[in-house]
Amino acid sequence: xxxxxxxxxxxxxxxxxxxxxxxxxxxxxxxxxxxxxxxxxxxxxxxxxxxxxxxxxxxxxxxxxxxxxxx
Amino acid sequence: xxxxxxxxxxxxxxxxxxxxxxxxxxxxxxxxxxxxxxxxxxxxxxxxxxxxxxxxxxxxxxxxxxxxxxxxxxxxxxxxxxxxxxxxxxxxxxxxxxxxxxxxxxxxxxxxxxxxxxxxxxxxxxxxxxxxxxxxxxxxxxxxxxxxxxxxxxxxxxxxxxxxxxxxxxxxxxxxxxxxxxxxxxxxxxxxxxxxxxxxxxxxxxxxxxxxxxxxxxxxxxxxxxxxxxxxxxxxxxxxxxxxxxxxxxxxxxxxxxxxxxxxxxxxxxxxxxxxxxxxxxxxxxxxxxxxxxxxxxxxxxxxxxxxxxxxxxxxxxxxxxxxxxxxxxxxxxxxxxxxxxxxxxxxxxxxxxxxxxxxxxxxxxxxxxxxxxxxxxxxxxxxxxxxxxxxxxxxxxxxxxxxxxxxxxxxxxxxxxxxxxxxxxxxxxxxxxxxxxxxxxxxxxxxxxxxxxxxxxxxxx
Numbered sequence: 296x297x298x299x300x301x302x303x304x305x306x307x308x309x310x311x312x313x314x315x316x317x318x319x320x321x322x323x324x325x326x327x328x329x330x331x332x333x334x335x336x337x338x339x340x341x342x343x344x345x346x347x348x349x350x351x352x353x354x355x356x357x358x359x360x361x362x363x364x365x366x
Numbered sequence: 367x368x369x370x371x372x373x374x375x376x377x378x379x380x381x382x383x384x385x386x387x388x389x390x391x392x393x394x395x396x397x398x399x400x401x402x403x404x405x406x407x408x409x410x411x412x413x414x415x416x417x418x419x420x421x422x423x424x425x426x427x428x429x430x431x432x433x434x435x436x437x438x439x440x441x442x443x444x445x446x447x448x449x450x451x452x453x454x455x456x457x458x459x460x461x462x463x464x465x466x467x468x469x470x471x472x473x474x475x476x477x478x479x480x481x482x483x484x485x486x487x488x489x490x491x492x493x494x495x496x497x498x499x500x501x502x503x504x505x506x507x508x509x510x511x512x513x514x515x516x517x518x519x520x521x522x523x524x525x526x527x528x529x530x531x532x533x534x535x536x537x538x539x540x541x542x543x544x545x546x547x548x549x550x551x552x553x554x555x556x557x558x559x560x561x562x563x564x565x566x567x568x569x570x571x572x573x574x575x576x577x578x579x580x581x582x583x584x585x586x587x588x589x590x591x592x593x594x595x596x597x598x599x600x601x602x603x604x605x606x607x608x609x610x611x612x613x614x615x616x617x618x619x620x621x622x623x624x625x626x627x628x629x630x631x632x633x634x635x636x637x638x639x640x641x642x643x644x645x646x647x648x649x650x651x652x653x654x655x656x657x658x659x660x661x662x663x664x665x666x667x668x669x670x671x672x673x674x675x676x677x678x679x680x681x682x683x684x685x686x687x688x689x690x691x692x693x694x695x696x697x698x699x700x701x702x703x704x705x706x707x708x709x710x711x712x713x714x715x716x717x718x719x720x721x722x723x724x725x726x727x728x729x730x731x732x733x734x735x736x737x738x739x740x741x742x743x744x745x746x747x748x749x750x751x752x753x754x755x756x757x758x759x760x761x762x763x764x765x766x767x768x769x770x771x772x773x774x775x776x777x778x779x780x781x782x783x784x785x786x787x788x789x790x791x792x793x794x795x796x797x798x799x800x801x802x803x804x805x806x807x808x809x810x811x812x813x814x815x816x817x818x819x820x821x822x823x824x825x826x827x828x
Contacts, residue, residue: 307710310709310710311706311709311710314706314709314710315691316690316691316694316705316706316709317694318706322699322702322703322706325703326703326706326707329703329707329757329760330707330710332757332760332761332762333675333676333679333707333710333711335761336668336671336672336675336676336761337672337676337715337718339668339669339672339722340672340673340676340715340718340719340721340722341718346721346722346724346725347721347724348717348720348721348723348724349720349721349723349724349727350575350720
């Protein structure tokens with residue numbers, strides 16, 4: 296196992312621990328491989344600073360009110 | 367012609383003319399399910415009492431001159447993530463093994479109001495979260511074309527039941543391809559409508575911003591009947607959109623002359639030769655019918671795939687968070703793994719995926735500015751053997767469905783023929799938002815041009 300593999304393994308262990316989950320020995324290698332695959336995809340997500348998320352919060356427009364007139 | 371091969375409209379005509387009764391159709395269908403479902407376990411729960419009650423009511427209403435529409439008196443079944451009043455809804459999971467909802471999902475209610483005959487609840491991958499699983503409380507649905515092969519997931523029981531000729535129509539759900547992937551691998555028609563077209567209320571969520579309910583059916587016409595029942599605004603579903611619902615059946619007669627259809631070849635250049643040949647065959651049929659089919663370029667497929675996976679896993683883990691912490695061992699092994707790996711995602715990862723999503727939606731909409739539809743692959747290969755299935759969300763996945771969950775556009779998988787091994791081949795048709803009519807018209811042209819409806823269906827005798 297090289298340094299990168301060890302570092303990914305440790306990162307995975309810490310993230311799972313933070314989430315409060317446990318991984319059995321039987322599952323570990325297979326899930327580590329899935330995690331490494333996911334990390335490759337995460338690297339594709341870094342976008343331009345200007346791009347906003349697709350689900351931007353909108354404040355609904357208030358109901359239209361008739362214009363006030365001076366008496 | 368066996369009535370198991372009759373379309374919904376043909377069955378309706380027989381019922382209208384008194385050539386048969388809904389009770390007779392239902393009794394024969396229940397008999398077929400009782401004798402053959404064990405071969406391809408499509409059903410989790412069969413509801414014979416409810417089915418016969420629905421059938422007798424339909425016969426009685428027809429006798430009184432009440433006709434509720436094309437599905438009146440015709441059998442259907444629901445994927446077991448749709449809530450059904452008083453009928454167990456398990457999501458194919460140990461966690462909901464005793465769950466009996468007190469109300470129908472909106473889609474279940476609409477089917478009941480349309481006069482359909484509910485045969486029961488259909489197998490899925492656990493919580494519609496990919497699959498397949500061999501350690502769940504109910505058996506895995508098997509592919510009627512070859513029982514050693516995967517149906518695709520997650521609407522596995524729905525497609526198995528249709529391909530086995532138990533029924534013509536079954537509502538499914540599609541978050542990353544769970545309608546279209548199984549449709550492609552079982553020779554059925556699977557339509558994921560536009561996000562917001564069909565209410566999801568009462569359907570167990572997988573990922574809120576991707577989940578879409580739509581019909582799986584034996585033919586394009588049957589799918590149009592299904593969408594007509596399902597579509598419509600629901601003010602209590604936050605994703606639902608208030609857009610007029612057109613007459614989908616009437617649209618089928620319009621043909622495809624003059625339509626401009628784009629082919630993003632770079633999406634599917636790695637596909638098996640027979641899948642590629644199927645797409646070319648579909649393109650040629652459309653050209654002969656007067657459509658213009660030309661190459662287009664979309665953003666890199668890997669971007670869509672990464673975006674969908676992160677959003678799906680992040681939202682899915684939020685749905686399951688409490689149970690994952692308290693009862694992880696009660697999930698099947700596949701979902702235990704998904705939930706564990708999904709838990710490594712950060713809020714920043716999710717936001718980055720949502721930022722990319724906006725760019726991808728804009729890019730696809732730009733192509734639709736001068737094209738009426740897209741023609742592409744549903745999957746890169748035919749149904750895989752059960753012992754050789756890749757993670758449907760991983761980079762090695764053959765699924766080509768995720769882009770249109772990311773963008774929300776309507777997309778349909780249409781059979782185009784059989785491979786040399788006798789396995790169904792499918793193509794995917796995608797339309798602009800709320801242009802399901804266009805998608806259905808194109809599918810109908812391909813269905814006609816390939817003579818798909820005359821293709822012998824699988825024989826599942828024991």
